Amino acid sequence: MARIVDDDQRMFMTGNEVLAWAALAAGAEIMYGYPITPQNEIMHYWTRLAPRFERGFLQTEDELSAGFTTLGGVMAGKRAFSATSGPGDILMQEPICMAEMMRIPAVWIIQQRGAPSTATVIYGQQETRLACFGGNGEGHRVVYSTSSHQELFDYLIKAFNTAWSYRFPTILLGDGYQGKMREAVTLYNPEDHGVKLVPTEPFVGRPGVPGVDRAPAHYRNTFNIEEEIYEIVHAREEEFEALTPQIVEFESGYLDEAEMILIGHGIVSRAIKEAVKLLQNKGVKVGYFRPVTLRPFPVEELRKAVEKVPAVMVFESALGQLLSMVKEAVGGLPVKIEAFLRPGVGICTDEAAEQVQEYLRKSSMVH
Amino acid sequence: MARIVDDDQRMFMTGNEVLAWAALAAGAEIMYGYPITPQNEIMHYWTRLAPRFERGFLQTEDELSAGFTTLGGVMAGKRAFSATSGPGDILMQEPICMAEMMRIPAVWIIQQRGAPSTATVIYGQQETRLACFGGNGEGHRVVYSTSSHQELFDYLIKAFNTAWSYRFPTILLGDGYQGKMREAVTLYNPEDHGVKLVPTEPFVGRPGVPGVDRAPAHYRNTFNIEEEIYEIVHAREEEFEALTPQIVEFESGYLDEAEMILIGHGIVSRAIKEAVKLLQNKGVKVGYFRPVTLRPFPVEELRKAVEKVPAVMVFESALGQLLSMVKEAVGGLPVKIEAFLRPGVGICTDEAAEQVQEYLRKSSMVH
Amino acid sequence: MHTKIAVAGEGGQGVQSIGEILAEAANRSGLETTYMPNFGVEQRGGVSIAFVQISDRPIGSPKFKRADVLVVLSPRSVERTRGYVTPGTTVIYDSSSIEAPKIDDMTIGIQSWETLAPEGFADMAGNRPGKGIKGEEVRRDSNVRTVGIPAARIAKEELQPRVFNILILGAILAITKVVTVEAAREAMEHMFREKFAQRPELRDDNFAALERGLSLVETEQAGAGR
Amino acid sequence: MHTKIAVAGEGGQGVQSIGEILAEAANRSGLETTYMPNFGVEQRGGVSIAFVQISDRPIGSPKFKRADVLVVLSPRSVERTRGYVTPGTTVIYDSSSIEAPKIDDMTIGIQSWETLAPEGFADMAGNRPGKGIKGEEVRRDSNVRTVGIPAARIAKEELQPRVFNILILGAILAITKVVTVEAAREAMEHMFREKFAQRPELRDDNFAALERGLSLVETEQAGAGR
Amino acid sequence: MENKTSGSATSESKTGFTTRTVVTPNEAMPKVWRRETKPHRFCPGCGHPIILKALAQAVEELDIQGRTVFGCDIGCSLLAWDFFNLDSIQTHHGRTTPVIAGLKRARPDLIGVAYMGDGGGYAIGSQHLLNAAMRNDRVTVILCNNTVYAMTGGQMAPTTLPTQKTETTPYGRDPAMTGEPTLGPELMAAIGRKGAYAARGTVANYRQLVKFTKKALENQLADRGFSFLEVLSTCPTNWRTTPRQTWDFVEDDMTRVYKVGEFLKPEDEK
């Protein structure tokens, strides 16, 4: 793969532009896409950059096609990816669930917008459940939720590596804010940072005549018998669980002695981290926990974090999607679960801090 | 509406045939559909019956079209419905989430099959999460999970009434077993059983010239500003919560003194109910709880049921979709949650009973 | 009372009709009944299985994994349905086309696939290194009764080949007594109303076959048992 | 140090450039910076807002609800951005096209929509009987500083109409000191490299406007304040 | 159309003619346009509202305002969701055809108009367009051909001209890689359903546009068959054109590739 920058290079650019560069750095060979706000600029930058780096691009007739052409590209042995949002994300679930069943290591970037339906083109964390569990059920995929331009870059590279290491479709989950805002990022060649790109392999079209020199590769997603599906789903689940320690990622801080832990993912985690620092400066004992992988979800890690804490507060720009995951994860522990849910709108540092203080004031009055 | 039977009539037929009759009884005026196993026979019977009862039918080019033509039919003021399964269910989420946003009272029948991807055409409860929470997020819908042919009939009538009473898209969630098996059912005219059909109203095409005699009806699903979505989603949530006591349904039995409560929905609830009776006959103190509405989920009712019980066991033909909902619902209670998960395969009375006895034996050894 | 019956055979043998008549008759007798065909992606070919349950209390899953009565009408269907055999199962087979099925300790309870799939697909599926369903155990005690009925031969020689399945039905009724002969007759009258009306000789043929099936058991049962 | 700046004006006024230059300059000064335009479904029309944050610590949400510095360049943008005003906000406005904004107790903190939407859409949205965001409160104490700059007039009369926005930028720098003039100049050199190379007079015009904006504040600031 | 002049202030114009101020419902604006929502949300120089003006005029002339339902797509057509004094449904991207087709099946007495962009009609919704045409659904589809995905910022559409620069063809559309432009009415003519109507109009010829629009509606009124009208339109925002360039692009560049006229009339038959 060609080096994309001479040396580490600090840039000030939009998140969508970062992603186009990250895909180049990750060695992505072809993008398949259909326009939808707020991810369009990934395509715009990619179509400008791709010819310079000899990468491919195909604009398709819809997201179904974008997703299925991506699967074709991956099965041809290429690092292929697509990007979408909102209503396009719904359609993309059809190819994603075929990728789950057939273990096709395709990569998707999802920049969440408002929901449900066409809603707004701007921002939200309302596609979290869809990104993690979309499709007709029980497939396995990896979902990284990023919070900064640097993470967009780092984790898109990682997403390709995860996909091709474990053969689970992999999603990078961002949002419209991340796509459209500008902030600083350092672009680099992965090898300069000791990151090796996991090699790809063709599923079909390998050398040799099938049936003569080698067995033909026969891929399918249909089964005739109920018990086959039972076996496949269970086997996948076991494999996914076994791999979880390798894949799962989270970030936390100030957990010791915390009276409350703030939980948030993606860009909201920036606000809660800052809020925690703010409160700590004021002497308020609070910590934070941020799942970086939403699938697999850092269940054990979260349980450990909240074990000794009286309460957590979940922050999300959604009506309780992360909240569901948290509730499920901490089930059985005595921790009280509060939530600050702002479907479709951003959460600022100040208001996060205010919410926590308000809660602590009220609950101390009760005690 | 024409009477569909002279008098209550006991029949022995397949579930898909029951549904065609139920739609007639519910006064459904037009069906839009695309073939997919295991729901095809609904269409087959409907196309045979519809002309006799002057109802309409349109076979479309795909499920997207089936869903969106259904929305057109409903907005024209007709009781319109569609039916699907599996991969078609994924596609149907696009129109369903438009229905959520625009409060279009369309009715869908979903006969679950194996998952993920094309999988099997037979059976599963793996589309439970999709049926309840599909789409790009946070829309509101009502989901009834049926367990017998009689319920298919009763609840499809109810589904139309719920949809048109509250203007939430409504789903009747069955499965391939229910669709394909034969058992006894009593068909009746709703009015004979005191069931009134909620009247419909056109969204568009009402009498009068818009802008002259009356205001035009302008429906949209797109908003320009983040805060609008915030408001809409929150307002819907409040409304849905307020309506929950009216809509929510569950079934339970033998809860008193139970050492364990068995939880299951849909056809699996038949097995657990029978298992409970079997065990009770043997003197084992167990009860059961079955959510009939999966959305809204009977959270309060379940919490009340399990409050004083040491353990519950969730049974489902899926990898933990109902389990997630149960975990979320009972969060904070000290109850232990066990599960018997059989993705894509049926659960029999005997094995349910065995599982419970096994668990109770083991846990009594521990005590 | 709760009887689980599986009837298995080749596509053209009319096993689904047997299941349907049994279920219809039970339903008419006021019993709880479910009938379910198996189905897969293919339209034709392979072993066809009918699952019937008849009970005096509500029925759980419409499929089951152990049969009280297993009827097998072709060699392939024997292979396909071994898994349904459990201690206590009565196996009824067509002794004119199948050797007495070897039911021994090793075959009882073995995991097998339920399917109507044509060979290639189903075999391939069976060949996968399946790990079996959790909690499944091979049962080692066997208490299985087998009854051979030379149904194909008798149907061909004495009656008509096409009433083969009704002859089997008669035998099932005689052996299991899950429904009365009258109920079965009524069910047939109801289900084949139009056909019987058009061609009354069909009624006679079928009812003769039913009788012959019933009487066959009385004469041959002892010999075929194990 | 954490400064939240919102710049609002009509589509053609170059508010996004102001935001971009500020952000670029801050970034070049080694500060944490985010810049975000607002965007909606339409391609054009309506009030355009640039959101910039400059801080010495990591930044949370790239949008915010209360601005430390609010720059409003057209009458419509005053209406649209009232909600960003909070005690402590500095409001900079173009006094040649806008009357001194009436900032009173009642307008501070009022909920308004962030949008670049053309009138019809946005107005309609504003007209909806919105219930506001929970936890929102109208703040009653006001401690707002307003600074009027006759930027449009000066740009037209003394400079070029097209450097109107850079003149405003100069004023922002003078008033807020969020970044140094040198940093802003460097940012412009970087961002307009190609344009400046092609038409060097552009550089001179822009830098002149920047200077004029800086100097303007020194002379007019006191008068415009409230 | 009554034009109440409710206020007037007279001034001498530079050219010597009198200029008065009148306050009026504006009779240049069709009554079917909802005045309350004007000025509308389309960009300056956008062709969409010209198409919608022709539609309004046709509805007015055919006197079907009381039974016409207007459906618009996602794409700039959505900006028309409250544009008319017509019952209107804004649908999903590409899905206006099935929504209106479904409505028409349920209420054949209504006149269903499905309005969409070239991306919505020829790309993501092409299965619906094609199959509604095949079924000869009694609906009127009007498709705005502006050679780009306008609302998302100007990406290549199926109608983008060869060598045309867009956000996803920054070096110009290369037909060898992305194909030649889609010709909708020609395709409809090839499908050639009995009683169907297919034409291509242009915002550069307003009179003809009204005529084609009327025919596309009349065909539905007469219950003859599917009606399809593509209209060559403008998007100065994404084209980044001056008014002169805008017209040149429509009248020269586009018209070279897209022939204006009627391609299938209800009388024709295959």
Place this chain on the structure above:
Amino acid sequence: MENKTSGSATSESKTGFTTRTVVTPNEAMPKVWRRETKPHRFCPGCGHPIILKALAQAVEELDIQGRTVFGCDIGCSLLAWDFFNLDSIQTHHGRTTPVIAGLKRARPDLIGVAYMGDGGGYAIGSQHLLNAAMRNDRVTVILCNNTVYAMTGGQMAPTTLPTQKTETTPYGRDPAMTGEPTLGPELMAAIGRKGAYAARGTVANYRQLVKFTKKALENQLADRGFSFLEVLSTCPTNWRTTPRQTWDFVEDDMTRVYKVGEFLKPEDEK
């Protein structure tokens, strides 16, 4: 093809000729058919495997077994997922075209064949088929026209003949309500991309079918353009026909509506 006769038992046939038993790889079966998976899973008398025999023969004659990738749809075509000694991908219903088109873009050296039913191609996947044709994607699409949705039990397809009874047209297809049959190759010809190929073959004319299949592959080999082949096929299971009726339906009824032949040759151009 070598035909090793590894065992033989001779008997006198009734007509006086000798009948021997041979054990052989069966040279009537193309080498590209995977013997291990035969007998295949299609019903007795199904036309699918005849089409797949022609495909195998064409692949063999063009000597491209080593670089052909076979994609099949959901529909009875999925039964071919392990049919060939070819790398094969069974995809989703209607999505074979994009999977193979995506593969071809990524690996232009491969020969991509997308095989599907008439439901998969003309209904749920029609946007893909249409747009791949518009883009002139260098893939070969082979579509089995059996006038029904076969795998789901025989519902109306876009290709169902007028008055034909299916599970969803129990009283016969009424073109006034459901449209006339879809004519695929004719549509492709109307799109008329330079270098594209469109033809309709029939299982009733095997030699011609092989010829058309070869041309559809050669066109991709020559990198000229999109290649489309519809094949009139049989579905005795859902038609509920005897062998005689099966042939009559294909050769008479279907061929009256569906003309067999080549509709667009790479030389032709629009």
Place this chain on the structure above:
Amino acid sequence: MTRGLTTRDVTSRDNKVFEGLVTEAPKGSWTIFPELCKGCGLCIEKCPTDAIRWSTELGAYGSPRVESDMEKCIVCNICAQICPDCAISVKRGPKDPEKSN
């Protein structure tokens, strides 16, 4: 019927009026509606007699609007037909429409 539906709360009558500047000439009158004119310039290019020019006054978006030179104008109505915003109204005939009533 509007429970929870996303329909606008609109009055049934659509009575909005616009302010128009009518310039009258013997051939007819030409009216511009400044609050509607977005200054797209399309009419300028379409006028067969080059009668339309930019005004110094502003239109709907704070951008310049157009005006017509009635010496040149032949009241052909093309500008009005083509205006995407219905910002022009052209009337042939009697100098003052009011007087003719």
Place this chain on the structure above:
Amino acid sequence: MTRGLTTRDVTSRDNKVFEGLVTEAPKGSWTIFPELCKGCGLCIEKCPTDAIRWSTELGAYGSPRVESDMEKCIVCNICAQICPDCAISVKRGPKDPEKSN
């Protein structure tokens, strides 16, 4: 590369052989493969000389298979071409292919 992929575990060589019944006549030989013949009857209808008829033996699905009357057969190969299951092989020419080798 097959970690977790739903590909079949197949041997690379495809060596399966079938049992064929060859009937030889002077014009050539006609082979039926009983385990492949599903008894669809398509060949019977297509044979130009009505040479094919039902056999009393069973084929692949336990349904009757076909056989050819070599008196009538003109070894035109149509039946073989049309057989969906490749259950027929036809060879023109020397009575015994083995002898000709």
